[in-house]
Amino acid sequence: MGALLEARNLVKHYGSVEALRGASFEVRAGEVVALIGDNGAGKSTLVKCLSGAEQPDSGEILLDGQPVALDSPTRARQLGIETVYQDLAVAPELDPAANLYLGRELRRGGLLGRLGMLDKAEMRRRASEHFRTLGVQVQSLDVPIGALSGGQRQGVAVARAVVWANKVVFMDEPTAALGVVQRERVLDVIRRVRDTGVAVVLISHNMPEVQAVADRVEVLRLGRRVARFTAADVRLEQLVGAMTGALSQEDAA
Numbered sequence: 001m002g003a004l005l006e007a008r009n010l011v012k013h014y015g016s017v018e019a020l021r022g023a024s025f026e027v028r029a030g031e032v033v034a035l036i037g038d039n040g041a042g043k044s045t046l047v048k049c050l051s052g053a054e055q056p057d058s059g060e061i062l063l064d065g066q067p068v069a070l071d072s073p074t075r076a077r078q079l080g081i082e083t084v085y086q087d088l089a090v091a092p093e094l095d096p097a098a099n100l101y102l103g104r105e106l107r108r109g110g111l112l113g114r115l116g117m118l119d120k121a122e123m124r125r126r127a128s129e130h131f132r133t134l135g136v137q138v139q140s141l142d143v144p145i146g147a148l149s150g151g152q153r154q155g156v157a158v159a160r161a162v163v164w165a166n167k168v169v170f171m172d173e174p175t176a177a178l179g180v181v182q183r184e185r186v187l188d189v190i191r192r193v194r195d196t197g198v199a200v201v202l203i204s205h206n207m208p209e210v211q212a213v214a215d216r217v218e219v220l221r222l223g224r225r226v227a228r229f230t231a232a233d234v235r236l237e238q239l240v241g242a243m244t245g246a247l248s249q250e251d252a253a
């Protein structure tokens, strides 16, 4: 099976900093790929390029084998690519259902809908269903999500991305701020999403987490992919070796 989303030789400068120096990456449908690398390796920049938040200076991005221009996050979302950022991109004053439907609100039928009236009851009904099928725990649908725990807020942020993503979900350190139990819940959601055939890309510095949830691992170092592993076979020393440059598979690639 070919790649669902692929980056080929992406280059991205920020002023004089070369964040990506010919980075390649690929993810297939129905797999979890962990994107790992040391601080500054270019992981966030690569994800931004693949989710429309930044434009590469050169290189190619292919979706379903076809070159695409992801010129904005909106465009990427239209194509089924969603991102969950570490810094909880939720609206704290809105309730969980309103957050799930933020920017994609359902309108009432007929004249009321044309006048802009939202179908809050239907959004709430569907939101509650989505939270249930994803196993996302939300203590109350009636409170602004700013009043929920960090884990529940993150659950809503993850749900918002995965409900709309029909191709790829990027998660940049989605569990970094969470406790052990909440972390496990997010990993479960990741597995459920993967099992629906969506591709999940997880940026993580937590190697036990990577080994627990990823099917494959791609390693970035100094703005390039330097190694790829099947998660089931890889040892921690190999991951660390690839990240630090002690071991390299793809330098010549």
Ligand SMILES: Nc1ncnc2c1ncn2[C@@H]1O[C@H](COP(=O)(O)OP(=O)(O)OP(=O)(O)O)[C@@H](O)[C@H]1O
Residues within 6 Å of the ligand: 014, 015, 017, 018, 019, 037, 038, 039, 040, 041, 042, 043, 044, 045, 046
């Ligand atoms: N907006 C920006 N302006 C200037 N330099 C940037 C910007 N964003 C990233 N960089 C630089 O690009 C390089 C790659 O950064 P990036 O955040 O992609 O790495 P990362 O692998 O995600 O690191 P970390 O694990 O620390 O988040 C770094 O040297 C960083 O300082």
